[in-house]
Each structure stands twice: as structure tokens, then as C-alpha cells.
Amino acid sequence: xxxxxxxxxxxxxxxxxxxxxxxxxxxxxxxxxxxxxxPWTTGRDVGTADADIKTRAIVALRGLLAxxxxxxxxxxxxxxxxxxxxxxxxRYAMTGGDIAARWWSVTxxxxxxWLIPNRWSRYSIGSARIPAGQAEHWxxxxxxxxxxxxxxxxxxxxxxxxxxxxxxxxxEMARDPSRISLPTITKGECRP
Amino acid sequence: MIRRIAPLAVVAVVALGSYxxxxxxxxxxxxxxxxxxxxKTAPVNHFTHTPPVxxxxxxxxxxxxxxxxxxxxxxxxxxxxxxxxxxxxxxYSSISVFDARxxxxxxxxxxxxxxxxxxxxxxxxxxxxxxxxxxxxxxYATGIxxxxxxxxxxxxxxxxxxxxxxxxxxxxxx
Numbered sequence: 001x002x003x004x005x006x007x008x009x010x011x012x013x014x015x016x017x018x019x020x021x022x023x024x025x026x027x028x029x030x031x032x033x034x035x036x037x038x039p040w041t042t043g044r045d046v047g048t049a050d051a052d053i054k055t056r057a058i059v060a061l062r063g064l065l066a067x068x069x070x071x072x073x074x075x076x077x078x079x080x081x082x083x084x085x086x087x088x089x090x091r092y093a094m095t096g097g098d099i100a101a102r103w104w105s106v107t108x109x110x111x112x113x114w115l116i117p118n119r120w121s122r123y124s125i126g127s128a129r130i131p132a133g134q135a136e137h138w139x140x141x142x143x144x145x146x147x148x149x150x151x152x153x154x155x156x157x158x159x160x161x162x163x164x165x166x167x168x169x170x171x172e173m174a175r176d177p178s179r180i181s182l183p184t185i186t187k188g189e190c191r192p
Numbered sequence: 193m194i195r196r197i198a199p200l201a202v203v204a205v206v207a208l209g210s211y212x213x214x215x216x217x218x219x220x221x222x223x224x225x226x227x228x229x230x231x232k233t234a235p236v237n238h239f240t241h242t243p244p245v246x247x248x249x250x251x252x253x254x255x256x257x258x259x260x261x262x263x264x265x266x267x268x269x270x271x272x273x274x275x276x277x278x279x280x281x282x283x284y285s286s287i288s289v290f291d292a293r294x295x296x297x298x299x300x301x302x303x304x305x306x307x308x309x310x311x312x313x314x315x316x317x318x319x320x321x322x323x324x325x326x327x328x329x330x331x332y333a334t335g336i337x338x339x340x341x342x343x344x345x346x347x348x349x350x351x352x353x354x355x356x357x358x359x360x361x362x363x364x365x366x
Contacts, residue, residue, distance in 0.1 A: 014210060017203065018207035018209065018210025018212075019213075026218055048295060051295075053216055056215075060294045062253060063254050064253050064254075065294075065336065071288075105256065105258045109254060115247040115255065115257065117247035165256060168284065168301070
């Protein structure tokens with residue numbers, strides 16, 4: 001009896017270790033980590049049957065119903081360009097240029113991937129809002145306080161992340177996103 | 193020696209199996225949760241055209257506030273499903289099918305349809321389908337069909353609604 005209990009105990013420990021590690025990786029894993037461009041990461045096989053088992057599980061939790069790369073590229077940033085975690089207490093300047101896609105947008109989410117309530121009901125900036133003369137060089141302000149021009153409210157004092165969607169990607173954006181340039185994210189002042 | 197290693201080997205083998213088992217099962221479980229959440233407000237095998245996304249109204253994780261979504265949770269148990277739609281010309285719009293494992297089984301956008309109405313039949317292997325219709329064979333009976341329509345501004349929703357509401361899911365006789 002004692003021996004049986006010992007083996008049952010070992011199996012329970014194995015189950016707990018294995019499933020615990022898997023759940024931890026799913027909850028903390030990046031939404032596609034195989035390509036990094038500055039602070040942005042993306043996966044090559046998101047949404048397809050070719051995705052590896054871990055990518056599929058992470059996408060199911062944090063980006064369910066994501067389209068395959070030929071239709072859309074999804075880049076996520078949880079840090080600024082200097083590598084510091086994005087904080088809702090801080091102001092950031094996100095500066096970029098032309099993005100090779102039919103349409104693109106940047107959306108702010110909490111770390112779980114949910115939109116954060118804010119009194120402006122404003123969560124994103126899309127390419128349609130960039131003035132024609134600024135398409136090659138634009139800046140979007142991100143921060144807790146209302147700002148003139150293009151801006152996205154953080155809506156929280158906690159950490160957040162940004163998702164850049166590029167629908168119908170073209171050129172290198174479609175072929176090899178590791179060779180493209182994406183917006184930089186520069187931290188400004190932070191609230192105490 | 194074997195007596196000492198055997199317990200560690202058991203833990204390692206069970207942990208490895210449990211690790212991969214959890215990763216493999218997670219997409220199915222999370223998709224079932226999403227389907228269960230959706231079907232509280234969106235009937236199975238029907239398109240439900242949801243209003244613009246806001247923080248107070250998120251039907252799935254990481255929604256885009258720049259898109260209008262229509263959702264059709266599907267179940268092919270009773271027979272194949274016919275999906276028809278008119279993709280909104282001149283702005284990004286698409287119909288995509290996600291299976292129970294979360295894989296994208298099909299996607300078509302407005303550029304690919306070039307103004308033509310879309311008609312596609314979703315069916316399990318072995319299910320009879322009408323002749324001459326584009327058919328997508330899926331491995332699992334359930335999943336989610338999604339229509340996305342780009343909104344440059346939320347105020348455009350009213351103008352887009354009459355077109356996106358033409359999207360329909362309909363079970364064909366099994």
C-alpha cells in the first residue's frame with residue numbers, strides 16, 4: 001500500500017510540474033516570439049496549421065481568431081524601444097513611417113489582451129487617421145492625459161502593451177518581417 | 193541505482209507528457225470557452241452582427257476597435273453549412289473560418305472577391321455538398337466564422353451595416 005501511494009504521489013508531482021509549466025508558459029509567453037523588430041515581436045505561423053504547439057496555445061489565450069500572415073501581420077510590444085516595460089503612468093512618443101500594408105493600426109491593451117476603459121473610448125490609431133502629408137513620418141502620443149493631435153490614452157496606471165496590425169501586408173512585411181522597420185517607442189515623463 | 197533513478201524517471205516522463213498534453217489541449221479548451229461565451233448572445237449557425245467594439249463590449253480577446261465584427265459560431269453535426277456574404281467593396285473586409293483547434297481553415301477578402309458575392313460550403317469529410325460550390329472541408333464539427341469590416345471611423349458603421357448584414361450562415365440538409 002505504501003509503495004502504491006509513493007508511485008501515485010510521484011505521478012501527481014509529474015502531472016503538476018508538467019501542466020504547471022505549460023500553463024505558466026501560455027500565460028506569460030509572447031504572442032509569437034520568433035521575429036523581433038525593435039520592441040515588437042511577431043510569429044511566422046500565427047493562425048495556421050503550421051504553428052507549433054506552444055504558439056497555438058499562446059495565441060488561443062491571447063490572440064484567438066488571429067488571421068494567417070498572408071492576410072494580417074500582428075506585432076506586439078510590451079516594452080519601449082529601450083527595453084523598459086510600458087507603464088500607464090508614463091507618456092510615450094511612438095514614431096514611424098510608411099508601413100507596407102493596405103491598412104494598419106496600433107491598439108492599446110492590458111497585459112491580458114483586453115481593451116482598457118477610458119473616458120474618451122479611444123483605444124487605437126489607424127492609418128486612415130494619419131494626415132496625408134505625415135504618412136512617411138508620423139508620431140502618435142501615448143499617455144494618461146489628453147494630448148493634442150494623434151494620441152491614445154493609457155487608461156490605467158498599470159502595465160500595458162501595444163498591438164500593431166498590418167492587414168494585407170506587402171513586400172518584406174509579407175515575405176520576411178525581420179527585415180522591416182517598425183515604429184520606435186520613446187518614453188517621456190512619468191507620473192509619480 | 194535503478195531504485196533511486198526510477199522515481200525521478202517517472203516524474204520526468206509524466207511531467208513531459210503532462211506538459212505537451214496541456215499545450216495540445218489548451219486551444220481546444222479555449223475555443224470551447226469562446227464558443228460558449230459567444231452562443232449566449234449569438235445563436236449557432238447564424239451570423240450575429242455586433243456593434244463597434246468598446247472596452248465595455250469585448251466578445252473575444254484582443255479585439256480591434258477599428259473593425260466591425262459579425263460572428264457565426266458553427267456546428268456541422270446536423271449537416272454542412274452554407275456561408276454567403278457580400279464583402280464590402282472599397283474597404284478591407286473578409287470572411288474567415290476558425291476550427292475547434294483555432295486554426296484558420298479559410299479566409300477571403302474583398303480584393304480577392306472583386307465585387308462578386310461569396311458562397312462557400314463548410315463540411316466535414318464525408319458530408320455530401322451541392323455540386324459546383326466552393327467547399328471547405330474541416331476536421332472538427334465546431335468552430336467560429338468571422339466577418340471583419342474595416343471602419344476608418346466608428347461613425348461609418350451605419351453606412352456599412354446594410355452590406356455586412358447580408359452575410360448569412362445556413363445549415364444544408366444533412
